[in-house]
Each structure stands twice: as structure tokens, then as C-alpha cells.
Amino acid sequence: MRQDMDAIDWTKRALTLLDSGQPEAALDAAERALDVDPLAAVVLAVKGDVLCALRRLDAALEAYNASIQLEPVNVATWNERGNCLLDLHCYADALASFERAIAAEPDEPVPYYGAASALLSLKRPADALAVCERALAVDDSYASAWSTKGDALVDLGRLEEALAAYQRAIEVDPRRAATWNSLAILLFRLGRHDEALAAYDRSTALDPTMAQLWNNKGNALRDLKRYDEALAAYDRALALDPGFADAWDNRGQALRRAGRYQEAIADFDQTLSHHPNQAAAWFGKAQALRRLRRYDEALAAYDRAIQFAEHKALWWKIKGETLADLHRTTEALEAFDAALALDSGDADAWRRRAEALYRLGRPTECLAACERALALEPRPDVALAVRLVQGAANVRLWRHAEALAAYDAALSLSPNNLTAR
Numbered sequence: 013m014r015q016d017m018d019a020i021d022w023t024k025r026a027l028t029l030l031d032s033g034q035p036e037a038a039l040d041a042a043e044r045a046l047d048v049d050p051l052a053a054v055v056l057a058v059k060g061d062v063l064c065a066l067r068r069l070d071a072a073l074e075a076y077n078a079s080i081q082l083e084p085v086n087v088a089t090w091n092e093r094g095n096c097l098l099d100l101h102c103y104a105d106a107l108a109s110f111e112r113a114i115a116a117e118p119d120e121p122v123p124y125y126g127a128a129s130a131l132l133s134l135k136r137p138a139d140a141l142a143v144c145e146r147a148l149a150v151d152d153s154y155a156s157a158w159s160t161k162g163d164a165l166v167d168l169g170r171l172e173e174a175l176a177a178y179q180r181a182i183e184v185d186p187r188r189a190a191t192w193n194s195l196a197i198l199l200f201r202l203g204r205h206d207e208a209l210a211a212y213d214r215s216t217a218l219d220p221t222m223a224q225l226w227n228n229k230g231n232a233l234r235d236l237k238r239y240d241e242a243l244a245a246y247d248r249a250l251a252l253d254p255g256f257a258d259a260w261d262n263r264g265q266a267l268r269r270a271g272r273y274q275e276a277i278a279d280f281d282q283t284l285s286h287h288p289n290q291a292a293a294w295f296g297k298a299q300a301l302r303r304l305r306r307y308d309e310a311l312a313a314y315d316r317a318i319q320f321a322e323h324k325a326l327w328w329k330i331k332g333e334t335l336a337d338l339h340r341t342t343e344a345l346e347a348f349d350a351a352l353a354l355d356s357g358d359a360d361a362w363r364r365r366a367e368a369l370y371r372l373g374r375p376t377e378c379l380a381a382c383e384r385a386l387a388l389e390p391r392p393d394v395a396l397a398v399r400l401v402q403g404a405a406n407v408r409l410w411r412h413a414e415a416l417a418a419y420d421a422a423l424s425l426s427p428n429n430l431t432a433r
């Protein structure tokens with residue numbers, strides 16, 4: 013390599029190496045450029061780009077910050093800094109960075125896309141939609157803005173409008189795999205399963221190296237109970253990214269639903285080796301252990317799921333069901349009470365509480381729980397179970413007319429039910 017290369021030459025070389033998939037060599041070239049000119053803002057920005065490619069995000073952010081100190085109005089650097097902050101999950105800071113880029117050059121559409129992405133991550137879909145409209149006012153053919161507009165509309169529950177936005181994004185750029193993926197997710201949600209799978213096929217054909225696309229396709233196939241095909245999709249995802257914790261978790265859920273509980277547990281353990289606080293994996297493991305009648309281990313796994321869960325009510329209830337199966341009724345009642353303290357509108361939890369109270373010989377409290385369940389207009393299978401325990405509790409209290417009324421209500425739901433007869 014010539015020793016008389018200046019900073020510009022080294023920077024060009026860094027960009028060439030980065031474009032050719034050689035980020036380590038690109039970083040060395042960027043460092044050589046900085047040796048020649050340590051105060052070159054453009055070189056610091058390129059170094060940030062290279063470090064982002066190497067997923068050394070904190071170091072990349074330092075490089076972007078140093079570049080901006082030297083050249084505060086560079087739109088591209090503010091934008092790439094915003095992308096780096098998105099990857100760091102620093103969404104408010106990312107939004108501020110994109111807003112600086114927009115203020116510097118309002119007619120450049122790319123920072124609007126970044127700002128909208130940050131707003132979606134901040135759970136501000138209405139604001140994200142407004143920013144997408146601003147981007148499209150600048151450039152109506154900007155596919156990323158159309159796609160992100162679709163994401164915002166999905167979050168707002170405006171699904172048909174979202175569908176139109178994704179379709180427009182594909183019209184503008186039919187080779188953008190991420191848009192096909194978003195379209196597939198929405199089509200599946202709308203019950204258009206065949207179209208969804210075709211869209212997943214397009215996305216994976218366009219970018220077969222993106223593990224997330226294979227994972228999402230696997231989820232759709234799993235939900236359609238096409239377990240072997242789902243497992244094949246997850247295997248493609250994990251071949252690309254062996255540390256992809258969500259793919260391990262989803263693969264485990266597919267195995268569990270297919271009744272392959274021991275294999276499922278191994279996959280959940282893979283997930284937890286990467287993310288020990290992932291509640292869904294602990295819950296899936298607990299469910300598989302329960303099916304294998306390894307109850308003590310299942311209860312311990314439920315406790316870990318509850319510890320890390322954002323929405324704990326369902327998992328308290330299912331822990332209670334496991335305790336009830338073990339005839340540990342007092343503990344089961346405590347679990348159902350914990351579930352209802354978090355979600356008093358769960359009719360099935362009231363039903364489970366009523367059954368526990370009946371087993372504990374507390375029929376009056378059992379009947380009160382039955383009334384709470386019935387007031388919530390439960391689905392038929394829950395209503396049937398409530399009517400049966402309601403009848404039994406009234407019998408225990410020698411209230412035969414009330415018991416007959418409860419059993420008649422049960423028979424109206426299930427005419428051949430032997431318990432009610």
C-alpha cells in the first residue's frame with residue numbers, strides 16, 4: 013500500500029471495502045485516514061458507518077458525535093447517528109437526531125423515515141403517520157415512507173388503509189423484502205392465509221439471508237398447524253443466526269404444540285441461554301414440563317415467567333391450574349386471586365376460583381365467584397363449567413331449587429352433559 017495516500021484516498025478505500033463486505037479492513041483504512049487527518053469530520057462519519065456494520069454501536073456513536081462536533085450541519089451524519097441510536101434502542105435520542113437532520117434539510121425525505129421509525133418505537137403511531145405524510149409530500153415515490161406509513165396505520169387499527177399503503181410501497185419498489193414481510197403479517201392477521209404465505213415466499217426469495225423473515229414465516233406456518241414446515245423455516249433462521257433467541261423460542265412453541273415436549277424444552281433452554289429474562293420462553297418451558305408431569309419443575313418455571321412477564325395475570329391463572337391439578341388447592345386459590353387482582357375481567361379465572369373454593373368446602377364464597385364469572389358473559393365452555401360448580405355448591409348448601417336451575421342452565425349449554433343430568 014502506498015505511503016503517500018492522503019485522508020481522502022484512505023476514506024475512499026474504507027468505503028470500497030465496506031461496500032464489498034470487508035468491514036474489518038474498512039475500519040483499518042478509516043483509522044489510517046484519521047492518522048493523516050484526525051479532525052476530518054467526513055472520515056469520522058465513515059468510521060461510524062463501519063463500526064455500525066461491525067455492530068460496535070457505542071463506538072460508532074462516539075465517532076458520529078465527534079464528526080458532528082466538527083461539522084454540526086451534516087444531514088447524513090445526523091441521520092446515520094439516528095439509525096445507530098435506533099439500533100441501541102435509544103428512541104427518544106434517535107428522534108432528536110433525525111429532527112436535527114430534517115431541520116438542516118427539510119426537502120430530504122430519508123430523515124423523515126427515521127423519525128417515523130423512532131416514533132413507532134415510542135408508541136406514538138399518530139405522530140409517526142404525520143411524519144410519513146410529510147416525507148411523502150417531499151417524495152411520493154419513497155417506498156420506505158409508504159411502508160412505515162403502513163406500520164403506523166396497523167398500530168392505529170386502520171388495517172385496510174395499511175394494506176393499501178403496503179401495496180403502494182410494493183408498487184414503488186417491488187424488491188424491498190421488508191415490505192413484503194409487513195404485507196404478509198397483515199394479510200395473515202386479516203385471515204388471508206394463502207396470500208400471506210405467498211408474500212412470505214416473496215420476502216424470503218428477495219432476501220434469503222435475513223433471519224427475521226424466516227422466523228416470521230415460521231410463525232405463520234405454526235399458527236396454521238403446519239408444524240413440519242414451520243420447523244424448517246425456523247431452522248433456516250437459526251442457520252443464519254444461531255443466537256436468534258426469538259427463533260429458538262418460536263421453534264420451541266411449535267414443538268410444544270406438536271406434542272414434542274422434550275425437544276421443546278431444549279429449544280426454550282437455548283432461548284434462555286441468550287435471554288434468561290424472556291418470560292415467554294419460561295412460560296413455554298413450564299407448559300411443556302407440565303405436559304410431561306414434571307410438576308415441581310413446571311411450577312418453578314411458571315414463577316420465573318411471572319417474575320419477568322409484563323402481563324402477569326394469565327400466567328398466574330395457569331400456575332393456579334397446575335397447582336389445582338396437584339390438589340394443592342389453597343395455593344391454587346392464591347394464584348387465582350393474584351390473577352384476578354391484575355385482571356378482574358377474566359371470567360375463566362373467576363370460574364377457577366369458584367372451583368377451588370368448592371373443593372375447600374367454602375360453597376357460599378364459591379357461589380359469589382360463580383356470579384362474578386357469569387356477569388362477565390363468558391364463552392360457552394366456561395359458562396358450562398361455572399353452572400356445574402354452581403349447581404354442586406347449591407346442593408352442598410341444601411338449596412335444591414337453585415341447584416336444579418343451575419343444572420338446567422348447564423343442560424341448555426350442553427344437552428348431553430352427564431354431570432348436569
